[in-house]
Amino acid sequence: MRLHKVITITTLLVILALTALVWFFPSNDDFRLENRFWNGASETLSGPFRPVKSLAQMPAESTLLLIPYVDFTAAELQTVKDFVVQGGTLILADDYGYGNRVLEFLGFKARFSGRPLLDPLVNYKNQWFPRVVHLSDSPLTEGIENLALNHATAIANVAADEVIAQSSAFSYLDLNANEKQEANEPNGPHPVISRYSLGGGQVILIADPSLFINSMSGIEDNHQLIQNIATLNTTPPLVDQSHLTPSNLHQTKDLLASARGSLASPLGTLGVVALALSITLLPFWRERRQP
Amino acid sequence: MRRLSITLALICLLVLTTPVLTLAQPGYTPHEDPSLARTAPDLTALLTYYGNTFSAAALGKYVDAQSLLTELAQAQIPDELTVLADRFSALASALFGKMDRADRLLDEATELLATNQPQAARAKLDAAADIQDAQSLLIDIDSAARSMKSALGTFAAPVLRQIEPAYTRLEQNLLRLSNLLDEVSRLRQTLDEKQKALATRLIPTALTLNITPQGVFIGESVTASGFLSASTPLPERTITLQLGKESTIATTGPDGAFTIAVNIPYLYVSQMLLEAVYLPAGDDTAIYLAAESQPAIINATYHLTKLDVTVPEKTHPGFPIPIIGQLSSPGEEVERIITILWDDVPIAGRQAKGKFSFEITPPDDVTPGKHALAIHVIPQKRYAPASREFTVDVSTVMAQADILMPSVVVLPWQTGVSGKVTSDRAPVPDAQIEVRLGRSTTFIRTTADGTFSARINTPFNLSLAGPQEMSVTVTPTQPWYEPLQIKREVFTINPSSIAIILLAAGSLGLFLYRRRRSAILTAAAQPVVARPATPQHLPITPAPIPKQEFIGFKGIILSSYFSAVEEIGNLTGVVLGETTTLREFLKTTAPKIAASALPLTELTVLAELALYSTRQLDAEAAAHAEKQASAIREELRRATS
Numbered sequence: 025m026r027l028h029k030v031i032t033i034t035t036l037l038v039i040l041a042l043t044a045l046v047w048f049f050p051s052n053d054d055f056r057l058e059n060r061f062w063n064g065a066s067e068t069l070s071g072p073f074r075p076v077k078s079l080a081q082m083p084a085e086s087t088l089l090l091i092p093y094v095d096f097t098a099a100e101l102q103t104v105k106d107f108v109v110q111g112g113t114l115i116l117a118d119d120y121g122y123g124n125r126v127l128e129f130l131g132f133k134a135r136f137s138g139r140p141l142l143d144p145l146v147n148y149k150n151q152w153f154p155r156v157v158h159l160s161d162s163p164l165t166e167g168i169e170n171l172a173l174n175h176a177t178a179i180a181n182v183a184a185d186e187v188i189a190q191s192s193a194f195s196y197l198d199l200n201a202n203e204k205q206e207a208n209e210p211n212g213p214h215p216v217i218s219r220y221s222l223g224g225g226q227v228i229l230i231a232d233p234s235l236f237i238n239s240m241s242g243i244e245d246n247h248q249l250i251q252n253i254a255t256l257n258t259t260p261p262l263v264d265q266s267h268l269t270p271s272n273l274h275q276t277k278d279l280l281a282s283a284r285g286s287l288a289s290p291l292g293t294l295g296v297v298a299l300a301l302s303i304t305l306l307p308f309w310r311e312r313r314q315p
Numbered sequence: 316m317r318r319l320s321i322t323l324a325l326i327c328l329l330v331l332t333t334p335v336l337t338l339a340q341p342g343y344t345p346h347e348d349p350s351l352a353r354t355a356p357d358l359t360a361l362l363t364y365y366g367n368t369f370s371a372a373a374l375g376k377y378v379d380a381q382s383l384l385t386e387l388a389q390a391q392i393p394d395e396l397t398v399l400a401d402r403f404s405a406l407a408s409a410l411f412g413k414m415d416r417a418d419r420l421l422d423e424a425t426e427l428l429a430t431n432q433p434q435a436a437r438a439k440l441d442a443a444a445d446i447q448d449a450q451s452l453l454i455d456i457d458s459a460a461r462s463m464k465s466a467l468g469t470f471a472a473p474v475l476r477q478i479e480p481a482y483t484r485l486e487q488n489l490l491r492l493s494n495l496l497d498e499v500s501r502l503r504q505t506l507d508e509k510q511k512a513l514a515t516r517l518i519p520t521a522l523t524l525n526i527t528p529q530g531v532f533i534g535e536s537v538t539a540s541g542f543l544s545a546s547t548p549l550p551e552r553t554i555t556l557q558l559g560k561e562s563t564i565a566t567t568g569p570d571g572a573f574t575i576a577v578n579i580p581y582l583y584v585s586q587m588l589l590e591a592v593y594l595p596a597g598d599d600t601a602i603y604l605a606a607e608s609q610p611a612i613i614n615a616t617y618h619l620t621k622l623d624v625t626v627p628e629k630t631h632p633g634f635p636i637p638i639i640g641q642l643s644s645p646g647e648e649v650e651r652i653i654t655i656l657w658d659d660v661p662i663a664g665r666q667a668k669g670k671f672s673f674e675i676t677p678p679d680d681v682t683p684g685k686h687a688l689a690i691h692v693i694p695q696k697r698y699a700p701a702s703r704e705f706t707v708d709v710s711t712v713m714a715q716a717d718i719l720m721p722s723v724v725v726l727p728w729q730t731g732v733s734g735k736v737t738s739d740r741a742p743v744p745d746a747q748i749e750v751r752l753g754r755s756t757t758f759i760r761t762t763a764d765g766t767f768s769a770r771i772n773t774p775f776n777l778s779l780a781g782p783q784e785m786s787v788t789v790t791p792t793q794p795w796y797e798p799l800q801i802k803r804e805v806f807t808i809n810p811s812s813i814a815i816i817l818l819a820a821g822s823l824g825l826f827l828y829r830r831r832r833s834a835i836l837t838a839a840a841q842p843v844v845a846r847p848a849t850p851q852h853l854p855i856t857p858a859p860i861p862k863q864e865f866i867g868f869k870g871i872i873l874s875s876y877f878s879a880v881e882e883i884g885n886l887t888g889v890v891l892g893e894t895t896t897l898r899e900f901l902k903t904t905a906p907k908i909a910a911s912a913l914p915l916t917e918l919t920v921l922a923e924l925a926l927y928s929t930r931q932l933d934a935e936a937a938a939h940a941e942k943q944a945s946a947i948r949e950e951l952r953r954a955t956s
Binding site for chain 1: 345346347348349350352353354355356357360361364382383386387389390391679680682815818819822823826829
């Protein structure tokens with residue numbers, strides 16, 4: 025066999041193998057509904073929640089869970105605001121992402137602190153997993169005694185009547201990231217869940233999106249919180265997937281999926297058939313053209 | 316083909332060197348796997364927060380200190396230390412409780428002494444006597460703190476150095492608390508002495524109280540009268556008449572007597588207590604003790620309200636609930652306001668008089684299950700309130716759907732689905748019907764008799780034939796109906812896909828057939844060329860030696876070459892075929908003719924020059940060729956002889 029034939033066949037096989045590997049390799053992106061690992065949301069959110077790949081797809085008066093790890097365009101911010109004003113419930117779960125951009129646009133004073141909330145005493149395993157024991161009566165906290173957070177932050181500028189859940193008195197914001205409480209670091213309790221009204225809808229802030237990952241669902245009453253969010257409205261709740269940081273694997277999977285979608289369309293299918301026919305019939309055409 | 320292979324290789328290289336297929340973890344996100352997280356109780360923090368708790372108590376913030384202790388109950392403490400920590404917290408809680416109580420009692424005693432009420436102050440001071448026990452509690456706590464320090468040191472030897480400052484701070488706060496306890500004891504002693512001094516120095520006073528009439532309707536008034544005296548009547552003194560939270564002020568006349576009307580509030584109780592109090596003011600504070608009258612009992616009357624009401628025990632979402640009842644009270648029948656609460660949230664208000672009947676509708680977002688329905692009749696002056704509470708079980712109603720769908724569907728043409736939606740044999744009108752087959756969906760609504768008929772465009776796809784799921788989802792408009800979904804498998808046949816696949820397979824078959832046939836024909840047309848490696852097995856077709864006459868020097872050279880070739884062929888059996896090049900012939904025969912190889916090489920080069928080069932060959936070249944041919948001949952002869 026000639027060398028160039030070997031190269032061609034090997035290359036095609038490598039491309040095919042890589043494509044298959046990417047297609048079947050399970051997603052490991054944070055908060056993704058298709059991720060079955062500890063950091064995914066396949067168990068926590070895939071049941072009642074429906075994914076939306078674009079904020080433009082949201083039906084009115086439903087519940088939207090938004091984890092803002094990718095920045096927003098002005099049009100997206102306006103869409104979110106319109107959604108809330110028209111009666112929707114926005115669950116904005118953030119710790120170190122772009123949640124404050126949304127809050128700023130909505131005109132709220134509250135802000136995600138962006139600093140780690142640690143609790144050396146009231147915690148699950150260690151201080152990076154603060155337990156939330158102070159919960160006010162609300163449809164969101166029904167049947168909940170404790171919540172466990174995972175590398176969370178706190179919400180600043182919250183009025184007392186807006187607080188739904190707050191950390192223990194022993195918690196603190198680790199401003200200098202040395203994992204030790206110091207005199208200038210604000211003591212707890214710190215608000216971690218708060219609620220606001222806007223137009224006909226409401227906005228609920230949660231200072232830790234990690235509440236929604238698979239590995240946190242079975243800890244304390246975290247699962248009940250997700251159930252309560254799911255029943256805030258009669259329509260099925262939605263979860264936005266367009267503002268999660270896409271990994272390279274996810275981008276490639278998306279690319280393959282769109283390619284598959286194109287091929288599965290009538291036009292794409294006909295194209296493939298036409299290409300197959302052209303390749304098989306090309307020798308006959310060449311033969312005829314030869315004198 | 317070569318270009319294609321290079322292009323593909325480049326694409327492959329590009330793909331592998333770019334991060335597109337990187338299968339590593341995504342970038343940093345702030346969470347960690349809790350199952351792998353290290354369990355690390357912060358024991359230093361435990362001592363620090365005990366220190367903070369005692370610090371709050373030392374500042375008199377007992378409530379804050381108690382709430383910190385309550386939160387410590389939630390702390391993650393190793394099992395080995397739980398008993399000690401619980402005991403420590405219990406002792407601290409008891410101490411804070413005692414100190415808080417003593418603090419409040421002494422404040423009240425101070426206030427009472429300020430208004431010349433030493434007798435009442437005495438009771439408070441006696442109640443605060445157990446503050447003495449707090450000192451012994453503090454000693455227990457100090458001892459428990461030492462035990463805890465020792466236990467923590469054993470449990471967490473590596474952090475012993477960090478525990479020491481936390482323990483020192485705790486000890487300092489315990490000392491501050493001890494000092495505070497001493498202050499409280501001293502205050503109690505001071506107040507005790509002040510109480511005794513007041514009781515002996517001031518003149519006692521007496522206050523009487525009478526009311527007429529003894530019994531009245533609420534909203535009316537009674538006349539309260541009485542008399543204030545020391546050893547003599549005390550005129551122009553202020554008397555406070557206290558009725559529940561309401562107070563009325565009266566002033567004694569020249570004879571020390573007072574008379575005033577007291578309004579009876581709309582409180583729906585049968586008895587109320589009225590009490591008169593004299594608190595010395597101005598110069599009196601240095602002369603007289605305070606006085607309290609015996610409480611006078613007022614028999615209050617009002618109209619009881621009887622509420623009889625019936626409410627259905629079961630209902631459905633969106634269904635109106637009939638509320639039928641009757642209000643009755645003694646006396647004149649008046650219009651009353653009724654409020655209805657659904658799960659403690661007001662949802663309706665009505666005015667009613669005597670018998671009433673109205674309907675309410677539960678909130679739109681009501682969930683199936685048991686709910687509380689409360690009916691309150693608002694109090695109205697003499698008419699007392701009334702209320703009844705019920706539990707209403709909310710459930711949805713199951714609708715039924717009889718669906719007619721085809722068992723075989725031909726793609727991609729339209730197919731029809733029809734049916735009827737009923738509930739307890741009654742039609743369900745205006746229900747939304749969603750028919751789904753593959754990725755095709757169509758929507759329709761039921762008519763007034765509950766029937767529907769839909770046509771669905773079946774999707775184009777690559778499937779040839781096989782079962783596919785067809786679903787019909789019924790979503791009734793009426794909220795009391797449960798949505799319904801029916802799924803069935805239909806057999807789909809896709810003639811267009813079958814045709815395309817047959818066409819593709821046919822053309823491939825044709826291609827393969829033509830290719831095979833062409834190969835056979837080519838093989839038949841081509842002469843078989845002897846291969847040096849297998850001369851004994853292959854039929855040899857010798858190349859025809861050119862018959863034309865060679866002329867000139869080139870002719871001499873070529874004649875010499877072909878004569879040598881012929882002789883070599885006779886000896887070795889290798890012939891110069893039509894497709895064999897001169898070099899291939901040389902390469903094949905050289906190993907077999909040994910000594911003739913070199914002259915054959917030179918002769919081959921000359922023959923190539925004669926055949927393919929434009930170079931003019933001279934007599935010398937021709938003579939050299941003849942010489943080489945002759946040499947070959949000689950060598951071959953020698954070899955055969």
